[in-house]
Amino acid sequence: MSNVGLSRLRMTALPPWSGVLMLLVLLIIVLAIFEPAFISMGNVNNIIRAAAIPVVLGIGMTFAILTGGIDLSVGSVLAFSGVFLSILAGFIPISLAVLVTLVAVTAIVGGINGSLIGRIGLNSFVVTLATLGVFRGVAYLVTNGKTQTVDPGVIVTALGDGNVGPVPGPLLVMIVIGLIASYVLRSTYFGRDVYAVGGNEVAAQLAGINTRSVKMTVYFVSAACATLGGIMSIGRMESAAPTAGAGLELAVVAGVLLGGTRLSGGVGTIAGTVIGIFFLTCVSNALTIIGVSSYWQPIATGVLLIAALLFDRFRLEPSRRAKKIKER
């Protein structure tokens, strides 16, 4: 009996992402032994570059999920942002185009998602599922379905694929965005309000928090991250494809939840999201190295997403678990 008590105690004392961190470390060790190519400098570099965009999107997604919402439109917004930038770059210098894209696309997407969900109070799943369709469609329409080649210039290349000195640019972007987001969540009133809205919206409102504006703001944050993701993808691909980021929302949501963020809101960390997405990226990278067909990757992601949900379910303390089971 005492053993059970002890293990349960440990479970609650550790941060929620410790489980997936252990899995990640285990995965790396196993792969390092059986596939030494996995930990070669080149491959590590690959993994970092592949993880960067989902991590940036995941950081925005974490804000949305923390309030108890979700943003399924991120993959489409990434494509929309890329296409927007590619067209703008035909008229104005690329560096200016990047700034305009960041501001304009964030405002458009955040404005639509944010006001429908935050102001009017529509369901976030439905709204962003709709805008997932809308922004993808707009990206197809304005490009007529064709991939636009763009000369990314130094800045965009550095963001998406290049190096800043010896350090990969995307790694820097991840670190900077991650640190800012983590700081906002931990050390600002807005961050606390995000947790409060997801933890107990009625209580947050009665405590004087403007819950609508908090909910609205998180969709701006998510839109900004997805827009940045679109710009990074141009740096990576040197082109803007209307198909870019298709299905990416699956990997992003899966990574966030694997990282210990609770789907119903109120609990979660940026660190967890970063670890969760790195875990997924390593899995798909490993599948590629081993030579498994890339068609298996969404399957692996899906399975891991369900595993993450199950894990979350069983990490809950027993009283909650009992309640949750009753709710079925």
Place this chain on the structure above:
Amino acid sequence: MEMRIGQAPGDTRVMMEGISKAFGPVQALNDVKLALYPGEIHTLAGENGSGKSTLLRILGGVIRSDTGRVIVEGVEHDFPNVRAAMREGVTVVSQELSLVPALSVAENVFLGHQQVREARGINWKKTQAACSVILNRLNLDIDTSVPVGTLPQDQQQLIEIARALAFESRVILLDEPTSSLEPNEVESLFQVMRQLRDEGVAIVFISHRMREMLEISDRYTVLRDGRFIDTAPAEGVDSSWLIERMVLKRRATIGQASVTTGAAAPGRVQLVEVDKLRDRSGRVDGVSLTLFSGEIAGLAGLAGAGRTEFVETLVGYRHRESGSVRVLDKEVGGTTRDAVKAGLSLVPDDRRYKSAVLDMSVRDNLLLSSRGAPWVPRSKSQEGAIVRGWVDKLRIKTSDIDAPLKTLSGGNQQKVIIARCLQVSPKLLILDEPTRGIDLGARAEIYEILRSLAAEGLSILTVSSELEEIFQISDRVLVMHAGQLSADIPRAEATEQLVIAAATGHLQ
């Protein structure tokens, strides 16, 4: 009664021995024992954080103990979950209700029950019939197909008990079942409890209201600081016996602590003016009221009179249909944010739904109404000093201010919420059932704090279902009936009769 005293342990329905449970550094229970006999109402008494809920949660299979034995009807058990305990006839009805609001009465009562399942799914007809039988036993006359969320609190409470009966429980553990009930609702719950006791069910009862404990109990067990203190049959137990055992020495004066109602100071100012306030649902139907500085007003009324709706409209949680609220002659906007800014702060009545953010830290919960500019960094050290100040002042029992609120006992959670509202230095502090779940000692301390705040010029409005509480702390008694203010009486002239007449609409 006498016969039971000398009974051998074999006759006990439940025997708990040497139960210990630690949560991290907190030793919630330390070598505690509890014996339950068939057909008794056994009151578990103790201050906030003394370990009552923890003991029931162990017996009910919600959590496991670190050490100790649980023997149910002669067989030792270590319940891994709630369901296992229910199978052995032990059901815990927790401090916070755990019904699913959207499901019907019948569905809630039989949730997870094996018998209603048949080869082709669930037989709802049969379930509804079975449910009706149980509800009859509880003298409850309600439609089994309505969603539970639409029912009043007391009926929801009884449905939790019905759930226990559906599982043929012979041991029912009621953790503060009366804390959210109105006095008349308490009476009907007690009737049901007595009836079940007479049928041989062993019932554990927890309450912080002395009157209720003395009225219903056949036997008492007292815990203090996670330790077993004493157990005794009801004969010979009175309030001083209980207080002596529940309360630590430093606070032994509680029974006598009475608050002197100060006559409102002559220099009092009109702080808040409410004019013909009406909400969209019509539950608040044109309330006009002036509140003064340095005054404690008690708002009485029956269940459904619209008291909670009124204060929630006042602070902008419910939509205002018409009317106005002015603080020091300045119009207050219609959102909760506006209200907090204008100095209106509310301690809501329902902790679980309206005030506690259980997964958030004690610190963040306590400071939830306080804020600087949204992007300005919070100073952790400054915050820590503020929070620790309140923890000391209100004697909030917590090991770590950064631990989640859910690790605190119910009463201590409530103290955090009260501190949240005091921390914003409101002009008008509104408390809706403020002492719900708070132990006797802390209650007296909170009254004292309210009194001293009023002396400093704060205006206080307390809503309470307990007339006693209203009379004890108010300078002025307000009564609501059917969404309107039906009386406004100075404390000196207020009598129980007068208040009841006003509350039932028999006052012209």
